[in-house]
Amino acid sequence: MEMRVAIIRAGMSGLVACKHLLQFGFKPVVFEADDGIGGLWTHTIESTKLQSTKQRYQFIDFPWLSSVKEDHPSHYQVVDYFNSYAQHFSLIPHIKFNSKVIDIDYVSGESIEEMKSWELWGGNGRPFGSKGTSHITVQHTKKLSIKWKLPLKKYGMVPNHSILQDLSTCLFGVFSNNFFDKLKEGSILIKE
Numbered sequence: 001m002e003m004r005v006a007i008i009r010a011g012m013s014g015l016v017a018c019k020h021l022l023q024f025g026f027k028p029v030v031f032e033a034d035d036g037i038g039g040l041w042t043h044t045i046e047s048t049k050l051q052s053t054k055q056r057y058q059f060i061d062f063p064w065l066s067s068v069k070e071d072h073p074s075h076y077q078v079v080d081y082f083n084s085y086a087q088h089f090s091l092i093p094h095i096k097f098n099s100k101v102i103d104i105d106y107v108s109g110e111s112i113e114e115m116k117s118w119e120l121w122g123g124n125g126r127p128f129g130s131k132g133t134s135h136i137t138v139q140h141t142k143k144l145s146i147k148w149k150l151p152l153k154k155y156g157m158v159p160n161h162s163i164l165q166d167l168s169t170c171l172f173g174v175f176s177n178n179f180f181d182k183l184k185e186g187s188i189l190i191k192e
C-alpha cells in the first residue's frame, strides 16, 4: 500500500517535498491554510521583488519561463512561477487548500522512551521508518461571505459603520417579519 505522507504548507518547500514524494511512490497530502499556492509571496507588500537573482532562485528541474526577463522578478511573478511548477508536476490534486493544521498527534507507534533512545532519525535512519501513524487535525479556513439582500439603500437605512462594529458592541437591530413589505405598504413609517 502507498504510504500517505502529510506535508504542511504549500509554499516553495511544500511543493518540492510533494513533487519528490510522488516520484518516490508515496501518497502525499499537502495541507495549506490559504486558498492558493505561493506562501509568503502572496502576503507581501506591493513592491516586493525577489532579492536573489532568478538564476539563484529556481527549481533545479524547472527553470523560469523565458518570458520572465527581469533578474529580480516581482512577487506576482514568483507566485506564477510556483503555480507553473505545481501544474507542470501535477501537484494541485494533492493539495488541500483552506486547511490549516492545528494539531498533530503521533499514535500507535513507539513509546516516548523508545523514541528518546533513538540515535538515528526514525530509529533506523530512514525517512518514515517508524511504526506509528499521525493523526492530523485540520481547521477549515475558508472565509464565509454573507450577502444581504435588503433594500436598505432605498429607505436610507445604510449604516455608516460595519456589521462587525455592531456585533462587537451588541448594539444591533433585528428586522421583524415582513418588515420591508410593511414599509412598502406604509404600515411602518421611518422617522429620522
Ligand SMILES: Cc1cc2nc3c(=O)[nH]c(=O)nc-3n(C[C@H](O)[C@H](O)[C@H](O)COP(=O)(O)OP(=O)(O)OC[C@H]3O[C@@H](n4cnc5c(N)ncnc54)[C@H](O)[C@@H]3O)c2cc1C
Pocket (backbone or CB within 6 Å): 008, 009, 010, 011, 012, 013, 014, 031, 032, 033, 034, 038, 039, 040, 041, 044, 048, 049, 050, 051, 052, 057, 099, 100, 101, 102
Ligand atoms: C519578503 C521576503 C523576501 C524573500 N526573498 C527571498 C529571496 O530573494 N531569496 C531567497 O532565497 N529567499 C527569500 N526569502 C525567504 C523565503 O522564506 C523563501 O524564499 C521561500 O519562499 C519560503 O518558502 P516556504 O515554503 O519555506 O514557506 P512560505 O512561503 O512561508 O509558505 C508557508 C505556507 O504555509 C502555510 N501555513 C502556515 N501554517 C500552516 C498550517 N498550520 N497549516 C497549513 N498551512 C500553513 C501558509 O499559509 C503559507 O502558504 C524571502 C522571504 C521574505 C519574507
